Amino acid sequence: MLRRAVALDELSLARIVTGTATVTRLVRLPFDVLVGRTLSLPADADRHAGDYSVLASELLAWIDGDDAEPGPRDADWRGGIPPTTGWKRVDTVPDDVIRRLVRSGARTLKDAAARDGVPGAQPRAEVAAALLDSVVLTVSSSSGERVELTLRLISAITRMGFLPQGSHLAVDIAGRWLRVAARYGSGYAERPGLRLNLGLRSS
Numbered sequence: 001m002l003r004r005a006v007a008l009d010e011l012s013l014a015r016i017v018t019g020t021a022t023v024t025r026l027v028r029l030p031f032d033v034l035v036g037r038t039l040s041l042p043a044d045a046d047r048h049a050g051d052y053s054v055l056a057s058e059l060l061a062w063i064d065g066d067d068a069e070p071g072p073r074d075a076d077w078r079g080g081i082p083p084t085t086g087w088k089r090v091d092t093v094p095d096d097v098i099r100r101l102v103r104s105g106a107r108t109l110k111d112a113a114a115r116d117g118v119p120g121a122q123p124r125a126e127v128a129a130a131l132l133d134s135v136v137l138t139v140s141s142s143s144g145e146r147v148e149l150t151l152r153l154i155s156a157i158t159r160m161g162f163l164p165q166g167s168h169l170a171v172d173i174a175g176r177w178l179r180v181a182a183r184y185g186s187g188y189a190e191r192p193g194l195r196l197n198l199g200l201r202s203s
Contacts (some may be wrong), residue, residue: 001037001185004160005029006057014056018049019084026081026188027056031132033156034082034188042202044071053077082188087172087179090147091139095167095182101136102158106152139171147171154182156187 005012005027015026018041043083060071109131112123123131132152140146149171157163164184170181172193180187 001025001027001035001160002056002063003012004020005035006060010057010156012056013053013073013080014059015077017029017051017061020049022084024084028079029156031152031156033153034079035080035156035160035162035185036188037101037185038084039044071161071162076078079192081088083107086174087129088145088174090145090171090173092170093137093139095163095165095169098154098163099158099167101151102155105134105136105155106133114194143175147173147178149180150189153178153187155191157182157185158184160187162186 002014002025005014008031012027012029017024017026022038022040023037024036028034047151047169053073055073056072061067062069080201084178109123109128111171112127112131116123116127128184132155133150135148136151136154137149137151157180163169164183167169169185170179172179172181176190178189178191
């Protein structure tokens with residue numbers, strides 16, 4: 001996950017949240033999607049809780065043994081982070097449905113660029129943003145919960161390689177947060193109408 005994020009943006013920040021039994025790494029991608037992976041800690045691991053941010057590239061260099069432990073960048077992290085517990089399952093979607101929607105979205109972006117007279121390039125930023133923020137799938141739970149998924153969110157899951165063929169994408173909610181969880185990682189977004197907008201860093 002870190003390598004893919006750094007390939008997209010060398011200045012990506014990684015946030016490391018360590019609990020008593022798990023460690024979660026979160027990265028905000030340049031197209032404004034928060035992604036993460038949660039791993040269980042070994043039984044003999046140091047289980048001191050912690051929460052800090054570092055440059056993803058420096059963290060990778062440290063993991064690879066090429067550099068010293070990265071320094072904290074907590075002041076550079078913007079926005080809140082999703083909860084570690086309290087998630088409620090809304091629905092699951094087969095991976096082929098997700099891939100079909102992402103391919104269709106990519107074709108639409110390509111067509112938009114061609115209409116702008118730049119075939120093979122990217123459409124204008126405002127056009128691309130509108131397309132990425134369009135709702136491409138709506139799922140519902142048996143209890144009546146209804147969740148809308150944007151092209152931006154599901155594209156991030158496939159771009160990061162989180163969703164292998166033959167698997168499913170789980171759609172979960174917890175408070176104002178939405179999670180799309182695949183086998184190798186998850187994407188997060190704040191649900192429309194439920195976002196905090198304080199003008200300051202939230203937690």
